[in-house]
Amino acid sequence: MSKALELISRLESICGTEHVLTHAHDLATYRSDGLAHYREVPAAAVLPGDADEVQAIVAACFEAGVPWVARGSGTGLSGGALPVSEGVLIVLARLRRILSVDLDDSRVVVEPGVTNLAVSRAVAPTHFYPPDPSSQIVCSIGGNVAENSGGAHCFKYGFTTNYVTGLEVVLSDGSVVKLDRDAPGYDLLGAFVGSEGTLGVSTRITLRVIPRPEDVRTLVAFFEDTGAAGEAVSSIVAAGIVPGAIEMMDQLSISASEQATGAGYRLDAGAALLVELDGPEEECSSRFEHVMELCKGAGAMDVWIAADEHERELIWKTRKAAFAAMGRISPAYYVQDGVIPRTRLPEVLRQIDALAAEYKLQVANVFHAGDGNLHPLVCYDAEREGEPERAEELSGLIIKACVDAGGSITGEHGVGVDKKRYMPAMFSESDLEAFQRLRCAFDPHGLANPGKVMPTPRLCGEVPGPYREHPLEHAGVATRF
Ligand SMILES: Cc1cc2nc3c(=O)[nH]c(=O)nc-3n(C[C@H](O)[C@H](O)[C@H](O)COP(=O)(O)OP(=O)(O)OC[C@H]3O[C@@H](n4cnc5c(N)ncnc54)[C@H](O)[C@@H]3O)c2cc1C
Secondary structure, eight states: OOHHHHHHHHHHHHHOGGGEEOSHHHHGGGSOOSSTTSOOOOSEEEOOSSHHHHHHHHHHHHHHTOOEEEESSSOOSSSTTOOOTTSEEEEOTTOOOEEEEETTTTEEEEOTTSBHHHHHHHHTTTEEOOOOOTTTTTOBHHHHHHHTOOOTTHHHHOOGGGTEEEEEEEOTTSOEEEEETTSSSSOHHHHHTTSTTSSOEEEEEEEEOEEOOSEEEEEEEEESSHHHHHHHHHHHHHTTOOOSEEEEEEHHHHHHHHHHHOOOOOTTOSEEEEEEEEESHHHHHHHHHHHHHHHHHTTOSEEEEOOSHHHHHHHHHHHHTHHHHGGGTOSEEEEOOEEOOGGGHHHHHHHHHHHHHHHTOOEEEEEEGGGTEEEEEEEEOTTSTTHHHHHHHHHHHHHHHHHHTTOBSOSSSOOTTTSGGGHHHHSOHHHHHHHHHHHHHHOTTOOBSTTSSOSSOOOOTTSOOSSOOOOOOOTTOOOOO
């Protein structure tokens, strides 16, 4: 029996034949994550049913010297869960049990395949889990931990890393380690969160949840343009108000989202600013008045205040539909994710407009305005010759504008395979080497999600790896970055 067949048969004995996929038509589902223009078919996809099976799969891959990639729900937008052609894809979708809920201690223990929204549902109505990616109905907590995911409420409440207190992780040699936020010594849990599946697979996750605020007030203010809306953001923050969420959409994204939801956003506005305050009732209502004054002071044309929970949901529905709704105005689009200092917003938006005009492409902008986290959506038609390449080049230049403004190549979607080429724009060679050393400390044989995050192959020095990584270059794309 060949080595590959031996491994497949071992995987089948671990999780059952029906949970090991090797036929092309079964594997097609797993070729890409949410960034569909990177595609790779793995040698096999395995769907373990519990943590012991994950551990046995990783140990079998280690013995065979075969690389593997962990996959949650596959909603990632940087190609992080892109399979390795000669490797195994470990799909964690069947690990979706909520193992314990302890509201007295504000802790929930879950398996990695549990969806983000299921955590808040499990602790409702008294508590909630604040990091809320717009994909929260489907994305998994394992994926959130790997990406250090954010969402609309992270400006006030913080990111995933602020809510993970314990992890059980299978390392690439099949050993199991427990990482605890409160343990003395180096913060290895901190290193694991945001490591994009390159340090191991999480199999059990302990999360902190918090009590629901007493009151929530939501409004959406409409402005002539994003510059005026940006001024409103600056004055709200300068007034010492920390909204639960402060989100901006430009004219193109309002138009696409309204077509999808019909919620009632003004189509003649150049920008919509969604502001949500939460906290004690008295504080909320006096600050809400203040926010309205500040919006009017910045030139708001109109303010829609959510009269009840139904209207609040309508307001949010339009914001959360922003990515998916782009399909209504463009056959394809590229979701970009960059960060800038909040004060540079008008200038960077002007640059994005100028680049869009130069590249003759439409760019819609949706952003977590409080964090300065932009999501330019670069629209293109894959059927038009050269357009996908132009869209990708334009996306790269938008990221360059963010870095030049003192920001970052990613706010919350991770580096994955897509942005590793931009890492040298932010990090020196010795920074990158330090990252590689950390990575090699967890995974000396280079088996965990190779080809992601780092722009160079891993060289784990003295440890002879059974598998040598080769960079997964995205061929044929010219970039001026
Ligand atoms: C419409 C839409 C809206 C989105 N909105 C947001 C948003 O508001 N904020 C935001 O931050 N992101 C957002 N995202 C991106 C995405 O949903 C997040 O990155 C999410 O955390 C990915 O989770 P997943 O389960 O789909 O992970 P996957 O895509 O399956 O994997 C993502 C990465 O995690 C690794 N991984 C998965 N599970 C494990 C595990 N158990 N152990 C180790 N590594 C693992 C994978 O190897 C990969 O590198 C959005 C995506 C879409 C499609």
